[in-house]
């Protein structure tokens with residue numbers, strides 16, 4: 001009884017108590033018990049990255065982890081048929097120990113849980129060492145590309161951040177799945193330059209005369225984040241077409257039949273914002 005109470009202190013998850021204690025004799029279904037029949041599997045798990053991470057927290061947590069994921073009933077010891085044990089951990093098995101990661105996922109990339117993407121779609125169990133950071137099933141870019149081929153393909157466009165070339169920008173340079181920043185990921189990505197300014201600090205000022213679209217919609221008001229056919233990853237091939245989408249009523253002296261006036265940023269050089277000129281004609 002004493003051990004069981006210690007365990008509950010470590011993992012405050014009432015749902016586990018029924019699963020981990022054999023109804024018949026109150027023998028805890030610990031790793032030691034599993035190892036009687038699954039010795040190689042148990043030893044490999046304990047020596048792997050997940051097992052070691054658990055043991056670093058507490059040896060007791062590692063002992064209880066087999067049952068936490070597989071949720072066997074006591075009957076499994078006598079009858080290993082599938083109704084007595086889950087080969088694939090049921091939904092919620094991870095949440096018992098990782099409540100904050102599950103909550104972060106809901107908040108940061110709600111599209112994942114809403115579409116039934118599971119923890120184990122992205123993470124390995126730890127029975128085998130995938131050799132990736134965060135126990136990901138595959139290297140981050142490969143993993144993300146398997147479900148987001150369109151975004152991944154954009155990085156091969158002529159104007160894009162090059163993975164490993166332009167300063168090793170990867171999907172995870174901009175995206176956080178669980179919310180490193182304690183806020184909704186899209187807001188973090190977009191608001192006032194968002195993630196872009198972690199590397200392009202100067203582009204978001206602060207300016208005395210900021211160019212409003214950046215403040216309101218972020219860099220993606222004008223730039224494609226993943227890659228583009230257009231120079232500077234702009235949303236339009238000609239800079240002028242981009243500007244005229246929002247400034248159809250330029251002053252009349254802008255004679256757009258002349259090439260000189262079509263080169264908007266030749267004069268409005270401070271397109272990201274200015275400290276001297278509200279018309280963005282000087283930096």
Ligand code: HEC
Pocket residue numbers: 029030031033034035036037038066067070071072076077078080081082085086087
């Ligand atoms: C008395 C022996 C015995 C013990 C103890 C035991 N198992 Fe099993 N287990 C088996 C047998 C036999 C099988 C079916 C053959 C196999 O896959 O090895 C099995 C299968 C499994 C499977 C795969 C199920 C499937 O559908 O393929 C899992 C997962 C599992 N056991 C987990 C555990 C866990 C966790 C423990 C400790 C709580 C445990 N076992 C304790 C004998 C045992």
Ligand code: HEC
Pocket residue numbers: 031034035038041042043045046050065066067069070087088089120125126127128
């Ligand atoms: C984080 C959840 C998790 C933990 C903890 C865990 N497993 Fe597993 N286990 C899985 C998953 C998922 C699979 C399915 C194969 C895979 O993805 O590696 C699996 C597969 C198995 C199998 C079937 C192996 C096969 O090849 O058919 C056995 C047996 C097993 N686990 C036993 C254990 C034992 C014993 C422990 C404790 C040392 C343990 N597991 C800890 C998630 C877990």
Ligand code: HEC
Pocket residue numbers: 049050053054057061062064065068069089093094095096097098119120123124125133134135136
């Ligand atoms: C019995 C408790 C327990 C269960 C159940 C459990 N984990 Fe863990 N896991 C831990 C601990 C402890 C760590 C070490 C990090 C920490 O303290 O948060 C960890 C670490 C991790 C890491 C980070 C590994 C690294 O190298 O950075 C991932 C990813 C992870 N777990 C995923 C899962 C997934 C997915 C499941 C469900 C299939 C799961 N865990 C189930 C206890 C658990």
Ligand code: HEC
Pocket residue numbers: 108109110111112115117121122140143144145146147148171172175177
């Ligand atoms: C198993 C498939 C799968 C994997 C792997 C996956 N995603 Fe997703 N992702 C989805 C689905 C489904 C959606 C929601 C529908 C949509 O918007 O396409 C989504 C949505 C998103 C969104 C939009 C935000 C939201 O909440 O809807 C972002 C950003 C995202 N994923 C980034 C990533 C990144 C980065 C990776 C790699 C670490 C990744 N995804 C891995 C399936 C996956």
Ligand code: HEC
Pocket residue numbers: 094095098101102105112117118119120121122123134140172175176177178179180
């Ligand atoms: C769409 C893919 C995806 C899904 C689904 C997902 N994760 Fe993650 N997880 C990641 C990535 C990528 C990281 C690296 C950090 C980040 O981006 O937030 C990570 C990091 C982690 C970490 C390590 C955190 C650290 O600081 O080392 C744990 C633990 C974890 N995830 C657990 C879970 C659990 C539990 C679930 C299910 C509730 C889950 N993950 C679902 C992709 C995913």
Ligand code: HEC
Pocket residue numbers: 141144145148151152155161169170171172173174175189190195220225226
């Ligand atoms: C340079 C930063 C950056 C990188 C690198 C990056 N993204 Fe994005 N991603 C963004 C921004 C910003 C948005 C929001 C775009 C918008 O709303 O117009 C976004 C949006 C998304 C969305 C949601 C699309 C939608 O329409 O809802 C997905 C999915 C996504 N990214 C996947 C990926 C994948 C997969 C990778 C790696 C191949 C990746 N991203 C790399 C910045 C980035």
Ligand code: HEC
Pocket residue numbers: 161166167168169173174195196197198199200219220223224225232233
């Ligand atoms: C992880 C760091 C990082 C992040 C985040 C990042 N960038 Fe970059 N970006 C770079 C590096 C490095 C270069 C290459 C600079 C050079 O060419 O000297 C670059 C180049 C660019 C260029 C092309 C410059 C040129 O002269 O061709 C544009 C446009 C750009 N980034 C826009 C963005 C936007 C928009 C975002 C947010 C969606 C963003 N970047 C996020 C690192 C980053």
Ligand code: HEC
Pocket residue numbers: 192193196197200203204211213214218219220221222223232234239265271272
């Ligand atoms: C109003 C549209 C607009 C917005 C919003 C915008 N940009 Fe730009 N950006 C441009 C244009 C146009 C160019 C090309 C400059 C030229 O034609 O001389 C450019 C060029 C760039 C360049 C490459 C050239 C250089 O000056 O280094 C980078 C990097 C860049 N932008 C980053 C960003 C970042 C980061 C943000 C968000 C904080 C952002 N931009 C917001 C329009 C915009």
Ligand code: HEC
Pocket residue numbers: 211212213221222239242243244245246247264265268271278279280
């Ligand atoms: C997404 C919409 C959008 C785009 C694209 C855009 N702007 Fe603006 N710009 C605005 C808004 C909003 C203001 C604030 C003044 C207003 O409401 O007209 C502004 C202000 C300005 C001003 C200051 C003068 C004034 O009316 O206050 C200049 C100059 C300007 N933009 C030039 C440009 C140039 C050059 C480009 C192309 C590189 C461009 N803008 C692209 C939305 C945009």
Ligand code: HEC
Pocket residue numbers: 240243244247250251254260261262263264265266267268279281
């Ligand atoms: C040859 C230099 C030059 C070029 C090229 C140029 N502008 Fe201007 N623009 C100016 C000057 C100078 C002013 C200020 C006029 C004044 O003092 O009222 C101005 C004013 C503006 C204003 C502010 C209107 C107002 O008073 O609210 C906008 C918006 C603007 N330009 C957009 C553009 C766009 C879009 C382009 C490209 C199609 C462009 N400009 C090309 C020189 C230029």
